[in-house]
Amino acid sequence: MLTLFHAPKSRSTRFLWLLEELGAPYEVRTVDIYRATTKSGARDPANPHPHGQVPALLDDGVLVTESAAIALYLTDKFPTNGLGPEVGDLLRGPYLSWLAYYAGVLEPAITTLWKQRQDEADQATYQALDDRLRTTLEASPWLLGDRFSAADMMFVSLLQFARQMLPPHAVYDDWLARANARPALARALAKDAA
Structure with a gap:
């Protein structure tokens, strides 16, 4: 099962979108993060991201962080809808x-x-x-x-x-x-x- 560590209205929202586009089974764990723009929030000990940020994706014990890496990981894992061209595709x-x-x-x-x-x-x-x-x-x-x-x-x-x-x-x-x-x-x- 995929678990997205998510903070509302943050960069992790795009991965709710991507997971919905992919039709992938997933669960969301909402975590707190420090928000520099409002000087609010704090690092959440339940968040496995090494910097306490979001997004973080856990897939059967494998942690993937950083947005570009998560996008590539998910589109490679769920290739059927074409949101990420597969190896061999000219795109x-x-x-x-x-x-x-x-x-x-x-x-x-x-x-x-x-x-x-x-x-x-x-x-x-x-x-x-x-x-x-x-x-x-x-x-x-x-x-x-x-x-x-x-x-x-x-x-x-x-x-x-x-x-x-x-x-x-x-x-x-x-x-x-x-x-x-x-x-x-x-x-x-x-x-x-x-």
Whole structure:
């Protein structure tokens, strides 16, 4: 049985969404986390994440942490609905690239912007990120063309919390609207609010 260690209205919400999209059997264990923005909460001893953060996924005793790793783990474990291209699929490389790009480029750039510590190098990275993402979405509805994937979920989940962190292009708003219309997201948000 999969167990998602979850804190409401956090980065782990996207994994409620992914698990709902996958139709995977899972249970949720709600844990407390420290929230820097509100200076509230605390590390929960029931949370197995080594840093006391979420998400954390436990699968038959195997702990998986870090969002990109969890997305890849789950889409590989439940391949039938195509949310993560399998090895041998021509979209596998782009999928892995977008997951790594999220973790290695988008998160650090947005964190820097959020903290208002932009220098010239940071601005160049942010502009390159915007150019790559915008031109990809101008050419197709999803990061992998016509195919919705867990990579879209990773990026969109950030926009759901902080749309203002990317420039005001209609292509981002349209992408967010397409993703927000997915029935699995509605189910996940209902569980997040419970």
